[in-house]
Amino acid sequence: METVEQPSNERHAIAEGHDFLLIVAATEERGGNIHHVKKLHEFEVSKKVLGQQQYFQRVFTPGFADTGKPSYLVKGDDPTGWKVWLQALHGCTDQNTFRVTIDTVWHVLLIAHKYQFDPLCREIKAWFTKWYKQHGPFDIDQHAMLLYPCYTFHDAQAFKETTKALVYNVPGHITEQKPHCIQETTFRLDQRIIGTLNSARGRLRTILHSGLYDPIHELLNDAICAEKKNVLWAYLTALERTNAWPLEIHGPKKGIMTLLSRIEGLQYIDPHPNKDPCTDKSCGMDFRQVAKNAAARTKRYFDGLCLDCMNHSKSGDDDKDYWHHADRLDNYDEDCRIQHGEPTWYFSFMGRKAKMDLFQRNRRRRA
Ligand SMILES: [Zn+2]
Numbered sequence: 001m002e003t004v005e006q007p008s009n010e011r012h013a014i015a016e017g018h019d020f021l022l023i024v025a026a027t028e029e030r031g032g033n034i035h036h037v038k039k040l041h042e043f044e045v046s047k048k049v050l051g052q053q054q055y056f057q058r059v060f061t062p063g064f065a066d067t068g069k070p071s072y073l074v075k076g077d078d079p080t081g082w083k084v085w086l087q088a089l090h091g092c093t094d095q096n097t098f099r100v101t102i103d104t105v106w107h108v109l110l111i112a113h114k115y116q117f118d119p120l121c122r123e124i125k126a127w128f129t130k131w132y133k134q135h136g137p138f139d140i141d142q143h144a145m146l147l148y149p150c151y152t153f154h155d156a157q158a159f160k161e162t163t164k165a166l167v168y169n170v171p172g173h174i175t176e177q178k179p180h181c182i183q184e185t186t187f188r189l190d191q192r193i194i195g196t197l198n199s200a201r202g203r204l205r206t207i208l209h210s211g212l213y214d215p216i217h218e219l220l221n222d223a224i225c226a227e228k229k230n231v232l233w234a235y236l237t238a239l240e241r242t243n244a245w246p247l248e249i250h251g252p253k254k255g256i257m258t259l260l261s262r263i264e265g266l267q268y269i270d271p272h273p274n275k276d277p278c279t280d281k282s283c284g285m286d287f288r289q290v291a292k293n294a295a296a297r298t299k300r301y302f303d304g305l306c307l308d309c310m311n312h313s314k315s316g317d318d319d320k321d322y323w324h325h326a327d328r329l330d331n332y333d334e335d336c337r338i339q340h341g342e343p344t345w346y347f348s349f350m351g352r353k354a355k356m357d358l359f360q361r362n363r364r365r366r367a
């Protein structure tokens, strides 16, 4: 005989002296599209607070089907995501909501999307900022899942850290990710942002390459010591043995940080027959230090993307604001919530790159 399960109820106190119940029916999928109600979560809320949201203004409008009822039922949403929102809207966020997973962070955004809640409202932004701080450090898959939330909650520090972590650590092409439980496909960043992250990653390889190639150039062009060919051989051998060189071969499959730690471990054996250091500047170079310096410069180069600079470049008006920002030489993070240098400013430009390159060329000419 078939038995019918009754969904159990769980009460959550949100507003003191509540006058309304927001009921979330947690469902589970059983055979295709049949959603079985597993549990009812009853949130004790203030009708006045809820009514400040556009969606509920409509629900509470006289004539609406639910007008006058002491409760409102929503189906299929994540109850924890609702709890985060309801606590934020009532200004009573508690510690437990900071312990939720990345999945819930996405559910918070889904609920915002579905019920037109503003992800930029002060309380929910503050919730995300604190959640992010309490949950790091993240691995690269988690960072890829945090790109969209950091951007949507407009958290400049978290977006900077997440974009930096991806650029320095992802092996291969950088992409954004979403948790498996999220079916919504419209939650995606502007693809220019992803393209920019991959360009920044390419630029880091170029910076590293030029730092490691400089001694080769000098040995070929400036060295006069009789041992220079052996020194070149010894340096190239040392580079080859790092398992990071040539960067064109190893770079596309390895994260920048992996390449850097391999380069930092460069072992150079000086081929000069006598023990005295060679006095020829190019030939007697400290090649281990050269490798360390190239790695250090690459590590320092990129601070991540800046949401505030990205906004400057989205003002319309022929990018006027951006160039105004740019004319403050050496002060690339003025008016930004985070500190950063020129490369971050450059890569955060979301207009056409050809325009930026022309601007950079003209400025170099003026300098
Ligand atoms: Zn020499």
Ligand SMILES: [Zn+2]
Residues within 6 Å of the ligand: 306, 307, 308, 309, 310, 332, 333, 336, 337, 340, 345
């Ligand atoms: Zn900035």
